[in-house]
Amino acid sequence: MFVVLVTAGWLSSRAEPKPDVYEQELSAWARVRVEGERLPAPNTSPARMADFFAGLSRAQQQRLAERYPLVVGNLAGAPVQLRYEANRHALTAAMEAERARMTDERLSPAGQQEAGRRMHRFESMLAEGRQILAFDPTGRGRAAEVIGDLESADRISVIVPGVDTGLLNFERTARKYTAPVGMAEALYNEQRAVGGESTAVIAWADYDAPPSIAMSAATAELATAGADRLVAAVGALPGESEVALFCHSYGSVVCGVAAPELPERVSDIAVAGSPGMRASGVGDLETSAQVWAIRAEDDWIEDVPHLEIGPIGFGQDPVTPSFGARLLDAGGAEGHSGYFSPGEASLTNLARVGTGAVDDVTCAPGVRSCAPVDPCAVHAT
Numbered sequence: 071m072f073v074v075l076v077t078a079g080w081l082s083s084r085a086e087p088k089p090d091v092y093e094q095e096l097s098a099w100a101r102v103r104v105e106g107e108r109l110p111a112p113n114t115s116p117a118r119m120a121d122f123f124a125g126l127s128r129a130q131q132q133r134l135a136e137r138y139p140l141v142v143g144n145l146a147g148a149p150v151q152l153r154y155e156a157n158r159h160a161l162t163a164a165m166e167a168e169r170a171r172m173t174d175e176r177l178s179p180a181g182q183q184e185a186g187r188r189m190h191r192f193e194s195m196l197a198e199g200r201q202i203l204a205f206d207p208t209g210r211g212r213a214a215e216v217i218g219d220l221e222s223a224d225r226i227s228v229i230v231p232g233v234d235t236g237l238l239n240f241e242r243t244a245r246k247y248t249a250p251v252g253m254a255e256a257l258y259n260e261q262r263a264v265g266g267e268s269t270a271v272i273a274w275a276d277y278d279a280p281p282s283i284a285m286s287a288a289t290a291e292l293a294t295a296g297a298d299r300l301v302a303a304v305g306a307l308p309g310e311s312e313v314a315l316f317c318h319s320y321g322s323v324v325c326g327v328a329a330p331e332l333p334e335r336v337s338d339i340a341v342a343g344s345p346g347m348r349a350s351g352v353g354d355l356e357t358s359a360q361v362w363a364i365r366a367e368d369d370w371i372e373d374v375p376h377l378e379i380g381p382i383g384f385g386q387d388p389v390t391p392s393f394g395a396r397l398l399d400a401g402g403a404e405g406h407s408g409y410f411s412p413g414e415a416s417l418t419n420l421a422r423v424g425t426g427a428v429d430d431v432t433c434a435p436g437v438r439s440c441a442p443v444d445p446c447a448v449h450a451t
Contacts (some may be wrong), residue, residue, distance in 0.1 A: 116306035119147025146306035157202040164207040165192035211237030218270035227424040232319025235279040248407040266425030297328035314338040330356040342409040346384025352394035363388040363395035366403040397434035
């Protein structure tokens with residue numbers, strides 16, 4: 071009975087869990103000095119972090135990236151190119167670790183198989199030309215990838231995905247455009263097609279998304295933690311270009327919670343297939359950004375109860391007229407995950423929001439006007 075209770079988590083064993091590889095690097099980072107000075111804490115503000123790295127030589131920066139890749143690769147405020155380099159080091163180490171686990175006889179066949187899947191995912195992320203802005207292999211894992219030139223882009227789009235997101239489904243071969251990387255690639259290509267020549271898109275799966283079958287998928291607890299990470303990530307983006315957030319499913323809860331703290335450079339927040347934003351209306355979001363909403367006709371999210379009782383539920387449906395969002399046409403988008411499929415009106419409309427061509431969007435059926443050139447969205451009666 072004791073063994074059963076320990077296994078189930080009702081009792082804890084006396085043995086402390088071994089620190090994971092990221093925790094080990096963080097611990098080592100805290101002990102390091104450069105020219106007699108301690109390294110800045112990972113939660114240092116992006117501006118101060120940028121000043122720290124600006125004071126280092128290129129050789130010093132590279133040494134830190136090589137020795138502490140998981141730390142440097144995830145530091146808000148560190149130079150973008152250095153983060154790409156650091157994450158290549160971290161991915162290489164993680165890939166080799168999973169390769170070894172594939173033949174580790176201490177693992178079950180299922181464990182060895184999962185190690186193989188992770189190894190192949192990391193191998194794919196190491197492909198030439200890929201720009202990994204954040205990477206953490208611990209647990210289900212987190213990552214962010216940039217499509218385009220983040221430092222020179224006139225406008226930046228950030229895709230915030232929903233439940234079940236982790237490293238193993240950060241990208242997909244089948245149903246490519248339902249995964250964060252596929253969404254980002256489709257949005258980037260469509261933005262260029264509608265005239266957004268100088269844009270960059272980030273597939274931002276850098277928060278702990280809940281599993282779809284867990285109770286946490288019905289509460290805002292993980293969204294609150296994710297919102298803090300999103301605010302920090304947007305605050306650390308280089309330059310002064312405008313930023314648009316594209317928040318799918320549970321990702322719209324993250325964006326809703328983050329909205330009041332987002333920097334003013336965030337010009338637009340678009341939610342697709344949203345269960346709610348932890349708000350009763352746009353005014354509750356306390357943001358200067360334009361808020362857009364889109365939902366496919368056959369998206370099952372429509373049947374989710376829109377309520378908020380303590381930590382449970384996400385509030386008003388963003389596509390209801392009383393919420394006050396500008397409602398976009400989803401066209402023929404299919405189901406809950408078809409909004410970023412190439413050729414669909416939903417993708418074109420989202421791309422126009424991301425490029426700033428908002429006067430060219432098409433509105434949802436029954437909406438006479440949704441472009442900001444008008445005082446507000448006008449619903450047909």
